[in-house]
Structure formats: structure tokens, C-alpha cells
Amino acid sequence: MTDDQLPAGTTxxxxxxxxxxxxxxxxxxxxxxxLTLDQVVDAGMAVxxxxxxxxxxxxxxxxxxxGTMSLYTYVPGRDExxxxxxxxxxxxxxxxxxxxxxxxxxxxxxxxxxxxxxAHPWLISSNLWRMPLGPHVLDVQEDLYRxxxxxxxxxxxxxxxxxxxESHVFxxxxxxxxxxxxxxxxGVTQDDYYAARAGFWGTYFSxxxxxxxxxxWNAGGFDADNPDGxxxxxxxxxxxxxxxxxxxxxxx
Amino acid sequence: MTDDQLPAGTTxxxxxxxxxxxxxxxxxxxxxxxLTLDQVVDAGMAVxxxxxxxxxxxxxxxxxxxGTMSLYTYVPGRDExxxxxxxxxxxxxxxxxxxxxxxxxxxxxxxxxxxxxxAHPWLISSNLWRMPLGPHVLDVQEDLYRxxxxxxxxxxxxxxxxxxxESHVFxxxxxxxxxxxxxxxxGVTQDDYYAARAGFWGTYFSxxxxxxxxxxWNAGGFDADNPDGxxxxxxxxxxxxxxxxxxxxxxx
DNA sequence: ATCGTTAGAGTACGCCGTACGGAAAGACCA
DNA sequence: TGGTCTTTCCGTACGGCGTACTCTAACGAT
Numbered sequence: 001m002t003d004d005q006l007p008a009g010t011t012x013x014x015x016x017x018x019x020x021x022x023x024x025x026x027x028x029x030x031x032x033x034x035l036t037l038d039q040v041v042d043a044g045m046a047v048x049x050x051x052x053x054x055x056x057x058x059x060x061x062x063x064x065x066x067g068t069m070s071l072y073t074y075v076p077g078r079d080e081x082x083x084x085x086x087x088x089x090x091x092x093x094x095x096x097x098x099x100x101x102x103x104x105x106x107x108x109x110x111x112x113x114x115x116x117x118x119a120h121p122w123l124i125s126s127n128l129w130r131m132p133l134g135p136h137v138l139d140v141q142e143d144l145y146r147x148x149x150x151x152x153x154x155x156x157x158x159x160x161x162x163x164x165x166e167s168h169v170f171x172x173x174x175x176x177x178x179x180x181x182x183x184x185x186x187g188v189t190q191d192d193y194y195a196a197r198a199g200f201w202g203t204y205f206s207x208x209x210x211x212x213x214x215x216x217w218n219a220g221g222f223d224a225d226n227p228d229g230x231x232x233x234x235x236x237x238x239x240x241x242x243x244x245x246x247x248x249x250x251x252x
Numbered sequence: 253m254t255d256d257q258l259p260a261g262t263t264x265x266x267x268x269x270x271x272x273x274x275x276x277x278x279x280x281x282x283x284x285x286x287l288t289l290d291q292v293v294d295a296g297m298a299v300x301x302x303x304x305x306x307x308x309x310x311x312x313x314x315x316x317x318x319g320t321m322s323l324y325t326y327v328p329g330r331d332e333x334x335x336x337x338x339x340x341x342x343x344x345x346x347x348x349x350x351x352x353x354x355x356x357x358x359x360x361x362x363x364x365x366x367x368x369x370x371a372h373p374w375l376i377s378s379n380l381w382r383m384p385l386g387p388h389v390l391d392v393q394e395d396l397y398r399x400x401x402x403x404x405x406x407x408x409x410x411x412x413x414x415x416x417x418e419s420h421v422f423x424x425x426x427x428x429x430x431x432x433x434x435x436x437x438x439g440v441t442q443d444d445y446y447a448a449r450a451g452f453w454g455t456y457f458s459x460x461x462x463x464x465x466x467x468x469w470n471a472g473g474f475d476a477d478n479p480d481g482x483x484x485x486x487x488x489x490x491x492x493x494x495x496x497x498x499x500x501x502x503x504x
Numbered sequence: 505a506t507c508g509t510t511a512g513a514g515t516a517c518g519c520c521g522t523a524c525g526g527a528a529a530g531a532c533c534a
Numbered sequence: 535t536g537g538t539c540t541t542t543c544c545g546t547a548c549g550g551c552g553t554a555c556t557c558t559a560a561c562g563a564t
């Protein structure tokens with residue numbers, strides 16, 4: 001396995017991997033720990049849930065009623081805490097019923113990912129370049145590979161197809177989360193927002209310069225009736241494509 | 253057009269839109285400006301090119317040999333500067349030859365986007381939720397809509413298909429950029445990196461827990477011969493899907 | 505020559521991550 | 535039991551950030 005092909009932690013290093021897979025037990029000597037690693041991660045998620053970019057060591061410590069620097073007994077730093085939070089989010093992913101045909105299982109995976117991103121929007125806003133190499137991330141990944149292997153496609157195509165499914169959901173969620181939460185996050189009132197946009201359409205939008213957009217607008221192309229329609233359209237198209245490559249619905 | 257359907261600037265507001273579309277001329281009164289808005293944006297791109305997360309007002313000012321606060325005469329703040337940089341990056345996008353069939357033009361758009369993201373990786377690492385509502389971003393978007401309209405598909409499907417193409421390239425670039433630049437950015441040496449990963453495979457990777465990954469690994473599924481193969485696989489699959497929806501290669 | 509306007513930039517405030525070091529808690533051993 | 539060693543907790547402090555405020559000086563208009 002080429003090393004750069006599987007998801008890697010942003011903060012590379014043995015220490016991080018050990019923290020993810022095998023967190024050290026509380027030491028026998030010295031004063032007792034007032035917290036557990038899990039509590040710290042939970043507090044981080046609580047802070048991030050309130051507002052993505054308010055996640056700071058000081059806020060997390062405050063959440064726990066603890067001095068800021070105490071956190072560093074549990075976690076090497078902010079980035080590492082964040083990676084633990086990400087892996088924790090993946091821990092709550094459900095896996096599809098293995099009795100379903102592969103396509104149903106793949107769709108289930110995609111919907112679970114969608115649910116996860118909606119429940120934890122901070123997963124998206126992060127500067128994390130790839131998912132950390134954590135146990136729960138890998139468990140889900142493993143199961144997705146299992147599902148796509150059911151198509152009978154060759155190994156390279158399976159890896160690519162799985163990556164495509166995953167990355168599509170991520171991209172769609174990224175766009176979705178924007179619409180629902182950007183106003184709340186930035187404190188921009190809905191009125192300001194629409195006023196600014198209206199000013200744009202009136203002042204700068206030109207029929208000559210943007211004829212296709214105008215045509216699509218007039219034809220209702222931007223009136224989404226079903227909010228999930230956009231991303232499910234992409235998902236079905238991708239699954240159709242994979243199914244065709246596999247030469248039909250297949251055995252699983 | 254539902255307002256939340258077209259790309260919007262992260263920093264909503266009339267001021268930002270005016271800055272993007274119609275930057276104010278140098279005032280007649282008072283001392284002459286030592287810089288231009290373009291120079292400030294260029295300096296920002298130069299700093300970002302060196303290292304994504306080193307982009308700060310102080311660094312940009314240093315790059316220009318100017319006091320930090322002087323930048324605020326040209327730009328309302330850091331976020332706004334960043335949006336101007338993004339729109340500038342899109343300005344360098346070439347548009348496809350209109351004589352080509354739609355699929356060729358769509359592929360051209362995707363390759364141009366790919367080229368742009370590789371040339372300006374900071375476009376990806378940003379916390380920008382969507383592309384700003386800038387003139388150059390919209391010009392490219394308009395042309396992509398024009399191309400997808402050639403399929404003859406209905407308006408809703410055209411918008412969705414265009415969004416799918418765009419978001420696929422973004423996602424693929426995001427993954428790609430990681431591999432090539434994350435080590436350089438974080439200063440983690442290649443040795444550290446591989447040592448940590450090797451430790452993982454030896455210690456925690458279990459054949460029972462990750463059988464599909466093991467199988468794919470043994471079958472060479474992770475040995476990418478062609479580095480662009482992954483994302484072009486997805487692109488072709490998506491374009492195939494669109495073509496099929498359109499009922500064949502179509503007239504354009 | 506004067507006045508109003510504006511660019512430039514120094515200073516300062518409140519955030520951030522975190523290095524460092526001291527105090528106290530508790531386990532182990534003599 | 536007393537001493538020692540380990541480890542937690544956390545106050546302080548440093549350097550970085552975005553940017554509000556304010557003063558100075560340059561310049562156009564009169």
C-alpha cells in the first residue's frame with residue numbers, strides 16, 4: 001500500500017497514532033487526573049458545536065472548568081485535539097446492512113456521511129487536509145471498501161470509486177453547510193445579506209455578460225424544490241456510473 | 253434566482269461586492285497612495301504562495317515595505333483581501349474553444365480548474381465556504397453553464413451537473429494538494445512521516461479488522477501508476493453520466 | 505497661505521497557541 | 535512513618551495575530 005494513499009493524520013507522528021489507537025492509561029504515580037481524555041474531546045466537540053472557529057484551548061478549558069494548560073496533560077496540542085474530535089465523530093457512524101445489494105449499502109454509507117457532516121459541521125470547516133488515521137475513520141473506510149468490492153471491479157477501480165463516493169459527499173456537504181450556517185456564524189443578518197445580493201443583481205449583473213445564468217434562472221434552474229436533491233443527484237449519477245463499469249447490478 | 257444558489261462571498265455585504273466589481277478610484281484630495289489595490293492583492297498572493305498559513309496582514313505589509321495598518325486603506329480587512337486574491341486567481345482561467353463538442357469543453361474547464369488549484373494551493377486550504385461573488389469567478393461559472401447547456405438538459409439538471417463537475421475537481425485537488433505539500437508545510441520530514449506510518453502498519457493494522465483494505469493492497473489497488481488517473485477517472489465517470497442523461501453526445 | 509481631506513503608520517488591546525517552571529498531590533520505598 | 539520521585543495542575547509570559555484608535559504629514563481646493 002503506497003503510504004500516501006490511505007488517509008493520514010495531519011499531525012504525522014507516532015505519538016498521534018498512539019493517542020488515537022492506544023491512549024495511555026492514567027499513571028500510577030502523582031496526583032490523580034481530574035479528567036479523562038474522553039472528557040476533553042467531548043468538551044472540544046461541545047465548543048466546536050457552538051461555533052466552529054471559537055474552538056480554542058482556552059475555551060475548551062473553560063468548558064471544563066480547568067486551567068488552560070491542564071489540557072496539555074491530556075493532549076499534545078490543539079491540532080491533536082482536533083484530530084481526536086474528528087475520529088470521535090466517525091465513531092458514531094452506522095454501517096449498512098450486509099444483506100442489501102452493494103448499491104444500497106453504498107448509498108447508506110453516503111447518507112451516513114451526509115448525516116455526520118450535518119451533525120458536525122466543524123468537520124468541514126477544518127483545515128484538516130485529510131481524515132486522521134484513527135481507528136473509527138478506518139473502520140468506516142474498511143466497510144466502504146468492502147461494499148465497493150462487491151461490485152467485482154478491479155482493485156484500482158474499487159479504490160477510485162470509493163474515493164469518489166466519499167469525496168462527493170464531502171463536497172456536497174461543504175456547499176450545504178454554507179447555506180445553512182454561514183449567516184449564523186458571521187453574524188450577518190439575513191437582511192444585510194439579501195440587501196447586498198440584491199444590490200449586486202441590480203447593479204452589476206448584466207444580461208450580456210451572463211446570458212446562460214439568466215437563461216437558467218428564467219427556466220427555474222436555481223429553484224431547488226428538494227434541498228437534498230442536488231447532492232443525491234450527484235450520488236445517483238456516480239453510483240450509476242460505477243454500476244455500469246461493473247456491468248450491471250452485480251451479485252451482492 | 254434563489255439567492256443562496258449562486259456563489260456568494262463569505263464576507264457578505266455591499267462593500268465587498270463593490271470592491272470586487274468596482275474598486276474606488278484614488279481620491280483627489282489628500283496625499284497620493286503609495287500602492288494600488290492590485291499591488292496589495294499581488295503581495296497577498298506572493299505571501300500565500302510561499303506558505304499557505306503564513307498569510308497575515310503583517311507579512312503582506314512587510315512584503316510591500318509598508319506599515320501594517322496602511323493596508324487597511326486599500327482593503328477592509330484580512331478576509332476581504334483573501335476574497336480579492338481568490339477572484340484574482342480565477343481571472344487567469346482560460347475558457348474552452350467553443351468549436352469543441354460540449355464534453356470536450358467541459359473537460360477543458362475541469363482541467364483548467366485543476367491547473368488553477370495546483371498553481372494556487374491556498375485556494376483550497378482557505379476557510380472560504382464558497383467562492384466569492386467576484387467578476388472573474390462569475391465569468392468562468394457563466395461559461396461552464398453555457399457549456400453544460402449545450403447538452404440540452406433541463407435547467408435544474410444543468411445547474412446540478414455543472415455543480416457536480418466543479419465540486420469534483422475541487423475535492424480531487426484538495427486530496428492531491430495534500431499529498432504533495434503537506435510535508436513541506438508542516439516541516440515534518442519524510443523520514444518521520446514514514447516511520448510513523450510504518451509503526452502504524454506494524455502495530456495496529458490488523459488483518460482481521462481490515463480485510464478489504466488488505467485485499468486491495470495486495471491486489472495493487474493503491475499503486476497509482478498515473479497520478480492524474482484518480483481524478484480523471486471521476487471526471488470521465490461524471491461526464492459519462494451527464495452524457496447519458498442527455499441521451500448521447502448531443503449536437504454541440 | 506489656509507483649510508479640509510486623506511494616506512501612512514505607531515501604539516495598544518484582546519485574542520491565540522504554548523513553553524516554562526513552581527506548587528502540591530499522591531505512590532512507592534526505606 | 536518519612537523521604538523521594540513522579541506527575542498533575544496551572545499561573546505567567548512570549549510571540550504572533552487582526553484591527554481600533556489616533557496622530558502626523560501630505561496634498562488639492564480655495
